[in-house]
Amino acid sequence: MSDSFVLDVTRIREEAQRKMEAGPVTGSYGLDEERVIAILNDVIATEVVCWLRYTRHAISAIGIDRAQVSAEFTEHAAAEMQHAIRAAERVSQLGGDPDFDPATLVQRAHTDYTTPASDDLKAMLENNLLAERIVISTYQEIIRWLGDHDPTTRRLMESILEEEEEHADDIIDLLGT
Ligand SMILES: [Fe+2]
Ligand SMILES: [Fe+2]
Numbered sequence: 001m002s003d004s005f006v007l008d009v010t011r012i013r014e015e016a017q018r019k020m021e022a023g024p025v026t027g028s029y030g031l032d033e034e035r036v037i038a039i040l041n042d043v044i045a046t047e048v049v050c051w052l053r054y055t056r057h058a059i060s061a062i063g064i065d066r067a068q069v070s071a072e073f074t075e076h077a078a079a080e081m082q083h084a085i086r087a088a089e090r091v092s093q094l095g096g097d098p099d100f101d102p103a104t105l106v107q108r109a110h111t112d113y114t115t116p117a118s119d120d121l122k123a124m125l126e127n128n129l130l131a132e133r134i135v136i137s138t139y140q141e142i143i144r145w146l147g148d149h150d151p152t153t154r155r156l157m158e159s160i161l162e163e164e165e166e167h168a169d170d171i172i173d174l175l176g177t
Pocket of ligand 2: 080167
């Protein structure tokens with residue numbers, strides 16, 4: 001048993017040496033990396049659109065609870081931008097080009113850049129809660145699809161998902177529902 005283990009290590013070492021230019025993507029990577037890169041690039045688009053929406057709402061919010069709601073939106077906006085950057089770093093590790101192209105952001109994003117007709121706090125909160133609920137579902141699907149094939153990308157998506165659930169919870173608290 002230990003012999004075959006040594007043989008495996010030898011094969012892995014040789015493979016790692018042979019394909020040095022592939023960076024962290026090795027023969028034991030269980031998925032089509034092009035597909036993972038495309039999915040992560042759509043996550044980047046989603047996060048950028050969420051950053052734009054939260055930032056717009058933080059600035060435009062009016063009403064008696066403006067200060068509190070605006071501060072929450074600003075905090076969420078900063079988190080969404082970090083999510084975009086973390087997804088982009090993973091795309092780069094996988095040998096892809098992070099796609100921040102504004103020309104295609106809207107089509108690629110899972111969520112919409114919605115702005116309510118009025119700068120009503122409740123409508124803004126509802127827009128953002130809907131967006132969070134959408135990303136919670138789509139990210140859960142991505143995590144299930146990744147399975148055990150790419151633990152690093154899965155952990156990244158799980159950590160982002162955890163923060164999206166916190167965002168949804170924060171909004172529920174502000175809505176007082
Ligand atoms: Fe996010
Ligand atoms: Fe979020």
